Amino acid sequence: MPVLVAYFIIAFDVYWFYRSTSTAVLAFIAHYKIMAYQKFDWFGDVKSFPDWKRVHHVIIIPTYKEPLHTLQRTLKGLVKQTYPLKKIIIVVSFEEREGEAARRKAKVLKKEFGH
Numbered sequence: 001m002p003v004l005v006a007y008f009i010i011a012f013d014v015y016w017f018y019r020s021t022s023t024a025v026l027a028f029i030a031h032y033k034i035m036a037y038q039k040f041d042w043f044g045d046v047k048s049f050p051d052w053k054r055v056h057h058v059i060i061i062p063t064y065k066e067p068l069h070t071l072q073r074t075l076k077g078l079v080k081q082t083y084p085l086k087k088i089i090i091v092v093s094f095e096e097r098e099g100e101a102a103r104r105k106a107k108v109l110k111k112e113f114g115h
Contacts, residue, residue, distance in 0.1 A: 068108060
C-alpha cells in the first residue's frame, strides 16, 4: 500500500499546486481589471444612452451592528461618485434587534448626509 499512498499524495499535491496557481493568476487578472474599470469614464458611457436621464438608482445598504465609521465611509464614497445625486436614492436599513444603537447611528448619518 505505500506506493498507492505515495501516488495519492503526489496527485493531491499536484492538484493543490494547480488550484493555488490558478487562484493566484486569476487574482492578478481581477486586480488589473478592477484598476482599469476604476479609470473608465462610466458616466460618459451612460450619457450615450438616449433615456439615461429617466433612470433612477436605489441603493439599499442593510446593516446589523456595522460600525458607524464603516457606514460613513460607504456614504462618503457614494457622495464622491460622478453620477448625479438627484438620480440616486440611498436607503440604509437597520435591524430592529440592534435597538437604540441603530437609532443613534441613524441620527448621526441623517445629520451628516441628510441633504
